[in-house]
Amino acid sequence: MTSTTAVRRVVKPVVFLASLGPFAWLVYGAFWGDLGVNPVETITNHTGIWTLRFIVITLAITPVRWLTGFNPIIHFRRMAGLFAFFYGSLHFLTYFVLDHSLMFAGVWDDVVKRPYITAGFTAFVLMIPLALTSSQGWIRRLGGRTWNLLHRLIYITAIAAVLHYLWKVKLDTTNPMYYAAIVGVLLAARVWRRARQASLAARVPVRGEA
Ligand code: HEM
Numbered sequence: 001m002t003s004t005t006a007v008r009r010v011v012k013p014v015v016f017l018a019s020l021g022p023f024a025w026l027v028y029g030a031f032w033g034d035l036g037v038n039p040v041e042t043i044t045n046h047t048g049i050w051t052l053r054f055i056v057i058t059l060a061i062t063p064v065r066w067l068t069g070f071n072p073i074i075h076f077r078r079m080a081g082l083f084a085f086f087y088g089s090l091h092f093l094t095y096f097v098l099d100h101s102l103m104f105a106g107v108w109d110d111v112v113k114r115p116y117i118t119a120g121f122t123a124f125v126l127m128i129p130l131a132l133t134s135s136q137g138w139i140r141r142l143g144g145r146t147w148n149l150l151h152r153l154i155y156i157t158a159i160a161a162v163l164h165y166l167w168k169v170k171l172d173t174t175n176p177m178y179y180a181a182i183v184g185v186l187l188a189a190r191v192w193r194r195a196r197q198a199s200l201a202a203r204v205p206v207r208g209e210a
Contacts, residue, residue, distance in 0.1 A: 007072040015076060019083045022050045023090070040098045047091035048120075052165060052179055054084035055158050059186040066193065078134050081154070085131040088124050116167035123160035126153045155190075158183045 166176040
């Protein structure tokens with residue numbers, strides 16, 4: 001078995017099941033009535049933090065590949081992104097259904113008036129085109145260049161998600177600041193890599209030049 005086949009047949013299903021762990025934790029807690037004194041808050045916070053964690057994992061895959069040269073890791077990027085969208089959808093639905101009883105006017109009121117909801121909503125809405133166009137078919141249809149450009153929306157999603165968390169937490173901002181730092185490093189790595197590639201390209205002599 002080649003390393004790519006092993007990743008596809010063995011590691012991927014294991015990672016998929018592990019990624020369902022936070023969801024299983026919620027189902028288990030709901031079943032046994034073990035979600036604390038405010039279950040809606042527990043569900044919202046749990047799904048919110050896992051959305052952010054999967055966004056960070058998605059963003060980390062490419063830099064980890066650069067650092068380690070372990071190319072099969074790229075097969076996990078789509079899965080991580082779709083899990084971010086899965087937990088983000090659960091997070092939004094909890095808020096929409098349990099907090100606002102399916103009244104979109106109430107949600108919109110919050111989006112307009114509360115900056116942390118504006119940021120969360122922006123992060124979530126930008127994930128929709130990414131999830132919809134994540135398949136190989138869409139890469140072919142859009143062309144690699146356009147697809148890559150579109151999928152840079154993940155950077156704005158990540159920044160908006162961190163702001164959402166920072167603005168939601170009023171007192172102790174330690175945890176949001178950790179996420180802000182990690183997202184900052186992951187975005188800076190891309191800027192650094194692009195600058196380095198541009199400077200290397202500029203150094204390659206054009207044919208005919210000395
Ligand atoms: C990418 C999208 C999003 C991410 C990554 C995200 C992440 C988070 C995180 C990390 C928390 C705090 C968890 C904690 O304190 O332990 C949170 C809380 C919250 N989020 Fe989001 N969020 C997103 C989108 C949204 C959207 C679209 C809405 C609603 C329109 C929303 C509404 C809320 C609310 C109301 C809370 C506070 C829950 C409470 O304290 O009761 N979020 N979110």
